[in-house]
Amino acid sequence: MTPREWREKIRANEWTKPTPGLAEGHAQANLVVLPSTLADAFEEFCAKNPRACPLLERLPPGQFMVGEMAPGADIRTDLPRYFVYGGGHLVAETTSVLDWWAPDLVAFLVGCSFTFEWALQQAGVPMHHLEQERNVSMYRTNIPLRPAGPFSGTMVVSMRWIPADKVDQTIAITSRYPRMHGRPIHMGDPRAIGIKDLMKPDFGDPVEPMPNTVPVFWACGVTTQVVPLSASPWRMICHAPGHMLILDKKHGEFEEAAAQ
């Protein structure tokens, strides 16, 4: 099935589950929707923190039809599950945000690690969390972000257990996808970035280490959901974890020749 066919199925509520692996070979994106009054500050925040918040597309105020990344996609209906926040609090979990849309909201699409996971698997680097059928482990860290307007905080990272003899290759491959979080932000000792217990992730699932693997950390798009909440926007709409927007772009289209 093509990305468009998957989005139509999702729009019709015939698929309300997570999206990893759907429309194989195609990239997916994080969704963040904020009031238009905060949009410029959020774009600046993304520009200042491109590792955690690589902006793929910003839509005009009130616009819900995606442009370049997924022509014809309606961000109000074409993701399988959403979280809706009001004043910093969760007010709804829903499969459509038609009821919650407003002309003074601005949608942002942010890069997703599924692309570099695909590239790593293509190169034979195992993704243990996928083999264990779990969500990737994600953690709040003490890595400071560069503030912009009301937005500030620390980075959220994802962690994958990488065989020690494939770490160099992993760095080389992921560095070619800077718009999908790029190369690792840290590896080894989790305490160095403020993580106390790898088996107690803040988001996602714990993933058992395999023999001769080391923990490798990447900046994570969940940062774009956590940071705005602290600014208590009157409205924020996000995809539910793992329930992403499927793009028309293929993973390979985000590969860049020069390393990040």
Added chain:
Amino acid sequence: MTPREWREKIRANEWTKPTPGLAEGHAQANLVVLPSTLADAFEEFCAKNPRACPLLERLPPGQFMVGEMAPGADIRTDLPRYFVYGGGHLVAETTSVLDWWAPDLVAFLVGCSFTFEWALQQAGVPMHHLEQERNVSMYRTNIPLRPAGPFSGTMVVSMRWIPADKVDQTIAITSRYPRMHGRPIHMGDPRAIGIKDLMKPDFGDPVEPMPNTVPVFWACGVTTQVVPLSASPWRMICHAPGHMLILDKKHGEFEEAAAQ
């Protein structure tokens, strides 16, 4: 035409002008829509300030179909013109708020002076602003309101020139409509309530005095639009001045035996 027929015409955008005089004999209402997080405080504010803010009906969160006051009316479409505010600023003037509705909004209907104007005219008290085809003159005053939650401020009043020999009758008649602002709040010297120049109203039009008339002031429903703005709610939706909700209730149904 009945109230329902008028609302259907308005819903179809076949009438986008002010509503005074439509569906003759039927009452009309002010509309104020606020975020659900502010709804209880606003109801308390209305209860504490019943002269300016006589609450006719409060709808449940997200509910847009009116109950007792106008069964079948949709407050998103059945008023001819709306003002939409975000963060205390006007963001749109529109003939429908379908695009602006959200499940965490709460609608309030507040009494309107058209009812006591009707009663005064029935008794032969002239309404000069209607004869001059003008909106009633409205003014900000220094009359303090009782605060509730984030809501506080001073009263907005409307003024009508009443023949000196009909003032007693005017007080007696309007006092029988407490849910439609009731008896006058002041008469005579405008400076006593902080109004500098009667010919420079803050809202509505200036109205020329006729011989042997005195200015008589009533608490005004515009208070319910002015006060919440100072709390900068993320969303406020109001009727545009003069573009009210036409109720199924007749003016006479609001007459109460005991004086206010």
